[in-house]
Amino acid sequence: MILVPDVVSPIVVGLYAPAIIVGILVGLIGLFGISVEKNDLHVLILTDIVGIGMLIFVAAVGTDLAESLILPGLVVELAEILAISEILMSREMRKSGKTVELIPTPLHFNLEILQTAPVFLAIILIAYGAFLSGFTGGAIAGAGILFYVMSIKVRGVPSGVWEGLAGVSGMAWCLWLVGFLVLFVFPQYWLLGLMLAAFGVFIKVAFKAGLIGVMNREEFKKE
Amino acid sequence: MFDVYVWFYTGCILVIVGSIATVIGPGVKDPVVRTINTEIPAVGISMIFLTYNHTIALVTFIAATAIVTLILLRAVVRLEEMGAEL
Incomplete structure (x- = not known):
């Protein structure tokens, strides 16, 4: 049994199942790409796709709660990609000994x-x-x-x-x-x-x- | 009338096609092409946000995608200048 409050419009309730299916599909496509790919930078780009699958999941709730959950999710994803790309670059810099402009x-x-x-x-x-x-x-x-x-x-x-x-x-x-x-x-x-x-x-x-x-x-x- | 379903299902198709294009599309061995391909699912999910009327989320998402693209392209260019295997 699924409990849905009355304030949620029937259109949102009707779109819930297709949205979740699309989210799972996109997440699986992204994870498949990550499992095949060897290069770290390509894996970092593909995590973007998995993040989009996650966003569809949250958006499917369709209320203010979804909106308030998407905002911190986006900021955390941004900080994460920034940190991991910095790590990749500094590792490469240490390996090759070259320095490049900021x-x-x-x-x-x-x-x-x-x-x-x-x-x-x-x-x-x-x-x-x-x-x-x-x-x-x-x-x-x-x-x-x-x-x-x-x-x-x-x-x-x-x-x-x-x-x-x-x-x-x-x-x-x-x-x-x-x-x-x-x-x-x-x-x-x-x-x-x-x-x-x-x-x-x-x-x-x-x-x-x-x-x-x-x-x-x-x-x-x-x- | 504003047909919600058209927007929603166009968004769904764009997200799925775009993510397939990012994973196994033509020319994705080049990280720049792969980064640009991620913009297609981004447009798709923007349409899904529009369907649900998530205005603030949509605006923040657009800003975040722009910054993520900048960060990724900067990483690609810097790694290439260091002569890394891409």
């Missing part, structure tokens, strides 16, 4: 605008992200920080800044947890709990950019 580009980005614009654009993105707060705001502010770092790379980023970012990120995580505790333990202060959780997750997601910096610490030119 961001290989066919063009030399020696433009005037990269010297003057980053601060302005980063401030706009971070301010707008802070206004939005929560998950989406965190992503926008993170893009601002990342853009600033990428364009300022030429001049060199102090390595201490990255450790500071990682520390603030950890504290924001605690803020988020405290917000949730307040919601459950003192329900009368719900507004305080909501704000703590919203801005905690905002800072946390924004400083995910610090992850890239901490991993590439030795490759950035130090001041």
